[in-house]
Amino acid sequence: MSPIPQPLPPSLDGQFSVRTAIAEGATARRMRAHDLASPFRGVRRTAEFAEQRETQAEEDDEPYAEYRRRRLRLIDDARAYREVMPEGSFFCGATAAVIGYGAPVRHPSRLDVAVIDPQRAPRAKGIRGRKVARHLATVAERDGLRMTTAASTWAMLGRELNLRELVEVGDALVQIPRDDYGHQHPELVHATIADLAAEVTAGPRPPSTRKLREALELVRVGSSSxxxxxxxxxxxxxxxxxxxxxxxxxxxxxxxxxxxxxxxxxxxxxxxxxxxxxxxxxxxxxxxxxxxxxxxxxxxxxxxxxxxxxxxxxxxxxxxxxxxxxxxxxx
The missing domain is CATH 3.40.960 (Endonuclease; Chain A)
Structure with a gap:
């Protein structure tokens, strides 16, 4: 029977880096205990955290619950990787589309993480690293995570989505949300059509520039699905x-x-x-x-x-x- 692991320092959350844990007083041996998962090298996740997330997922039976469950798992992974992200890196592509803006794209099996050229793209298990020209990636912080803006994310997806998929994502990003009373909230919109157009004209994005221009002509405000x-x-x-x-x-x-x-x-x-x-x-x-x-x-x-x-x-x-x-x- 395995010994009961020692309590973790109370300052730690459900996900933390090994470096932080040791700085707070945990031992290297404690970091190898059976009750800790390692979603990424140098990161640990407690069993209690995983169980809590699973309970929340099971209790959600509202419309689109399965999408929210998958999105929450991806957000948790992004927050876990944030603990060891290389300086200057940021989430992009399908990862940013899902975790930042709830866009209708296929959930990626790996986290899309980019850096500005000439930095070296990150290489790690569960990570798809990319190098991006500075003028083709507008980066901001959203919910504590560095990622491309909604418009920049859409433009970067031109490499991997077909024309119809780009229009679907574009429609989702420019939609003006309504609250439970039916009132519109333009201040909550992720991007405007003008924002998307600005990203398309920021510079050539071979081989997707033409596809992005065609999609831009088809994006409309008002489609909610x-x-x-x-x-x-x-x-x-x-x-x-x-x-x-x-x-x-x-x-x-x-x-x-x-x-x-x-x-x-x-x-x-x-x-x-x-x-x-x-x-x-x-x-x-x-x-x-x-x-x-x-x-x-x-x-x-x-x-x-x-x-x-x-x-x-x-x-x-x-x-x-x-x-x-x-x-x-x-x-």
Whole structure:
């Protein structure tokens, strides 16, 4: 039976560097104890910290819980690596997109860490090191972590994302958040379209400059999910009229009936892209019923779309086009 490890110095958190722990009075032997994990060389993570995170993850059953769990794990890894990050280095690429801005990109298996050329890119297990020209990386601190800004992150992703993925991420970064009462908060936006444009024109980014310019022309403010962006791009490619995004629907007296992300005001058609929580949440289901009833009473036709309509059977554009024709669109 393994001996019970000695208590750690009370000044240490759940993640810490070996150097800090020894400076606070821990021994090198204690750093090798079985109750400490080593996510990166020179870093330790306590079992209590890991258990606490696992409990938090299990208790989260709200929409997009799995995304939040994976993002939280990546943030924990970034904070752990911060303890031993080389001076001048910063998080970038998909890592910055996820931990800093909650962008819809595939969670990286390794942390993307960059330095400004001619510094040497970091090399370590679990790290993907990069060297970046100074004029192509704008760096700031966010939640205690050094990383590229939202716009700079988007531009750097031009190397690894395709055109549609860049538009999806761009839409997410420029979206103006709303609170639980439906009020917009422009001060919380991660980036503006002008910010993205400034990064594209900062200098050549071979071979992604052309792709970034094409994506920039397609980014719009108002899409609150990847599915909404995908529908918008498909609808535009099919020749449907341009939709207004993130619109407050009111009746003739000015009473707010609801807020919808894709609206055709001229034709009184509203498109609702629904994630699975619209089905599994009773409260959301009841709100939807009330909102759609109010829309119909006020002369609007709601078209409800799921991921199946948009991605699998590609039926979304046909359904919306049919609704538009019923309201006078000549096709």
């Amino acid at each position: 990847v599915l909404e962006t995908d529908f918008r791009l498909d609808a535009a490619a099919a020749g449907l009229p341009d939709a207004a995004l993130d619109i407050e629907i009111r009746d003739d007296r000015g009473v707010l009936l609801g807020i919808s992300e894709i609206v055709y005001p001229r034709f009184r058609v509203v498109v609702e892209v629904e994630g699975d929580h619209h089905r599994t949440s009773r409260a959301q289901w009841n709100r939807d019923l009330e909102k759609y009833d109010a829309y119909v009473s006020a002369g609007w036709e709601p078209v409800r779309l799921s991921s199946l309509h948009i991605r699998r059977n590609r039926d979304a554009v046909r359904r919306v086009a049919a609704a538009l024709r019923r309201h006078g669109w000549d096709g």
